[in-house]
Structures are given as C-alpha cells and as structure tokens.
Amino acid sequence: MPVSAGTSFLIIIVVAVTTFATRVVPFFVFPKGKEIPEAVQYLGKVLTPAVIGMLVVYCLKNTPVMSRPYGIPELISVGAVVGLHVWKRNNLLSIGVGTVLYMFLIQAVFV
Amino acid sequence: MKGYRTAFREAFPYTIPVLTGYLFIGIAFGVMFAEKGYSVLWAILMSTLVYAGSGQYLAVNFFVPGFSFIQVMFLTLMVNIRHVFYGISLLEKFNKLGRKRWYMIFGLTDETYSLLCTTNIPDGVDEEKFLFAISLLDQSYWIIGSAIGGAAGALLPFNSEGIDFAMTALFIVIFVEHWFQKKNRTPAVIGVAVSFLALQIFGADKFVLPSMLIIIAVLFAGKKRMDAEVGECR
Numbered sequence: 001m002p003v004s005a006g007t008s009f010l011i012i013i014v015v016a017v018t019t020f021a022t023r024v025v026p027f028f029v030f031p032k033g034k035e036i037p038e039a040v041q042y043l044g045k046v047l048t049p050a051v052i053g054m055l056v057v058y059c060l061k062n063t064p065v066m067s068r069p070y071g072i073p074e075l076i077s078v079g080a081v082v083g084l085h086v087w088k089r090n091n092l093l094s095i096g097v098g099t100v101l102y103m104f105l106i107q108a109v110f111v
Numbered sequence: 112m113k114g115y116r117t118a119f120r121e122a123f124p125y126t127i128p129v130l131t132g133y134l135f136i137g138i139a140f141g142v143m144f145a146e147k148g149y150s151v152l153w154a155i156l157m158s159t160l161v162y163a164g165s166g167q168y169l170a171v172n173f174f175v176p177g178f179s180f181i182q183v184m185f186l187t188l189m190v191n192i193r194h195v196f197y198g199i200s201l202l203e204k205f206n207k208l209g210r211k212r213w214y215m216i217f218g219l220t221d222e223t224y225s226l227l228c229t230t231n232i233p234d235g236v237d238e239e240k241f242l243f244a245i246s247l248l249d250q251s252y253w254i255i256g257s258a259i260g261g262a263a264g265a266l267l268p269f270n271s272e273g274i275d276f277a278m279t280a281l282f283i284v285i286f287v288e289h290w291f292q293k294k295n296r297t298p299a300v301i302g303v304a305v306s307f308l309a310l311q312i313f314g315a316d317k318f319v320l321p322s323m324l325i326i327i328a329v330l331f332a333g334k335k336r337m338d339a340e341v342g343e344c345r
Binding site: 001002003008009010011012013014015016018019020021022023024025026027030031032033036039040041042043044045046047049050051052053054055056057058059060061062077078081082085086089091092094096098099102103105106107 | 128131147148149153156157160161162163166167170173174175176178180183184187188191194195196197198199200201202203205206212216217221224225228229270271272273274276277278279280281282283284285286287288289291295296298299301302303304306307310315319322326327330331334337338
C-alpha cells in the first residue's frame with residue numbers, strides 16, 4: 001500500500017461523504033413535509049428523460065471518431081440495441097445481444 | 112419480513128442488466144485497486160461505503176503520498192456533481208418513505224436512479240419494499256464485482272474488454288422505452304442534443320456539469336410547451 005492504512009481509510013471516508021453529499025442535496029433543500037415549488041416539480045418530471053439522454057452520450061464520450069475504428073463498433077452496436085428493442089421490446093435480449101456484439105466487434109473485427 | 116421476499120423476487124428481473132454491468136465494471140475497479148497494493152477487503156470496504164462507478168475509478172489515484180484531502184474532495188465533487196440533480200426527480204417518491212430513504216439516497220447511482228425513475232411497480236408489491244430491493248440488489252452486484260476483481264481479477268478466464276457496453280445498452284433501452292410512452296420526448300431530445308454539443312465544446316472530461324446546467328436552462332425556457340406533454344417520473 002502506497003500510504004498508511006489510517007490515511008487510506010480517511011481517504012475512503014472523505015470520498016464516501018463527498019459522494020453522499022452530492023446525492024443528498026435536493027433532500028436537504030426540500031425535506032419531508034416542505035412543499036415543493038411548482039417549478040421544481042416540473043423540473044423533476046422533465047429531468048429524468050433528459051438525464052437518460054445525457055447518460056447515453058456520457059457512456060459513449062470516449063469513442064474515438066477521428067481515428068480507427070472511427071466509432072463504427074459503437075455505431076453498429078447502438079443501432080443493434082435500438083433496432084432489437086423497437087422490434088422485440090425485450091430488455092435482456094437488447095442489452096445482451098448488443099453487449100456481446102460490441103465485445104465481438106472490438107475484440108475480433110476492429111482490432 | 113413478509114413482503115420482502117415478493118419485493119426482491121419481483122425486483123430482480125429489472126436489475127439483471129445492472130447485474131451484468133456492475134459485476135464487470137466492479138471487477139475492473141477491484142483489479143485497479145489491487146494493482147495499487149490493496150487487498151480485497153479494502154475493495155469491499157470502498158464499494159460498501161462509497162458506491163460510485165466513475166468516482167471509485169478516479170479515487171484509485173488518490174492513494175499516493177502527498178495527495179491532500181482538499182484535492183480528494185474537489186475531484187470527487189467534480190466527477191459526481193451530476194448526482195446533485197438526480198434527487199429532484201425523486202423528491203415526492205422518497206419523501207413518502209420512512210428511514211429507508213437515507214439508504215436509497217446513498218445508493219443513487221446513474222443506473223439505480225434510471226431504474227427507480229422508469230420502472231413501474233408491479234401489482235401486489237409494496238412500493239417502498241420494491242424500490243428498496245432494487246437499490247440493495249444493485250449495490251450487492253457492485254460489491255460482489257469489486258470483491259471478485261480484488262481477489263482474482265487478473266485470472267479471469269476470458270477477455271472481458273467491452274463488457275461495460277452493457278451500461279450503455281441499459282441506458283439506450285430505457286431511452287427507447289421512454290420514447291414509446293410518447294410522453295416527455297422533447298426533454299429526451301434536449302438531453303441528447305445538449306450533451307452532444309457540450310461534449311464537442313468542452314471535451315470528454317469537462318462536459319457533464321455544463322450539460323446539466325444548459326439542459327436545466329433549456330427545460331425552463333421551454334416550460335410552457337413541455338407542460339402540455341409532461342408525464343410522471345416513473
């Protein structure tokens with residue numbers, strides 16, 4: 001271990017507390033029993049689909065588009081997941097086939 | 112304890128995609144941490160107390176002599192700042208719950224948040240127990256993955272490169288499901304478009320916070336239009 005056990009433990013505690021702090025903020029601002037303003041209620045409703053859209057982009061953020069393989073494995077796999085899901089609407093099928101296809105593409109096709 | 116068995120049984124199928132993803136990104140974390148010289152117990156401790164994917168990947172770099180706690184706090188804050196906004200969608204749902212809500216708030220990772228906000232509670236299951244089951248199952252996958260990685264990650268019998276695409280696929284599936292509901296399509300498009308533009312402008316390491324802020328600004332700017340099509344967070 002590069003630093004002592006005590007320091008390591010403290011680092012973990014600091015990371016844990018900071019992470020929890022980011023997640024708990026809205027619940028401190030609007031605790032149980034306090035009326036939630038209409039604007040915040042609105043935001044709560046429209047934010048989820050927007051965040052999920054952002055998370056898709058977030059997951060693909062490190063895709064190399066200007067160099068080989070130009071994001072082609074990602075493009076094919078994302079297309080497969082969307083296509084399969086529109087067709088069959090089976091979560092596990094879409095995710096399973098998409099993931100195996102992606103692994104196959106980056107390990108065996110676009111090496 | 113009655114009702115919990117049903118809740119966990121009903122919740123389990125919804126969490127299988129997270130199971131796949133967390134096991135493997137958990138393993139990746141365990142391997143990274145083990146390479147720094149930390150035993151499997153440390154990996155389990157961290158995944159139990161912290162529970163954050165990208166946060167823990169980054170945190171592995173903190174364990175070097177001379178790293179200050181201020182830096183630890185600042186970098187953790189930067190990588191997890193998007194979580195500040197997640198609770199806004201769950202205020203009503205969580206504020207109905209009892210003391211369990213503190214654990215559920217602690218467990219608000221990207222994946223768990225997405226499941227909690229988009230899964231319909233099956234008939235005959237207590238909502239509180241069902242949501243709690245999703246949260247607890249998800250974290251258990253994360254801890255198990257970290258433990259495997261910490262103990263034996265380097266010995267994995269197959270090449271797992273690219274398995275983290277399971278997370279991408281999970282979010283795409285949730286996105287498509289949302290699209291089918293015909294509600295809230297505009298915010299979904301705003302989310303993708305704004306973060307894509309922000310990614311081009313700010314780069315992969317710095318685009319999340321600007322994206323969130325611009326998304327919120329655009330959502331408020333279009334409130335009149337979107338009020339008409341607003342659905343529930345569920």
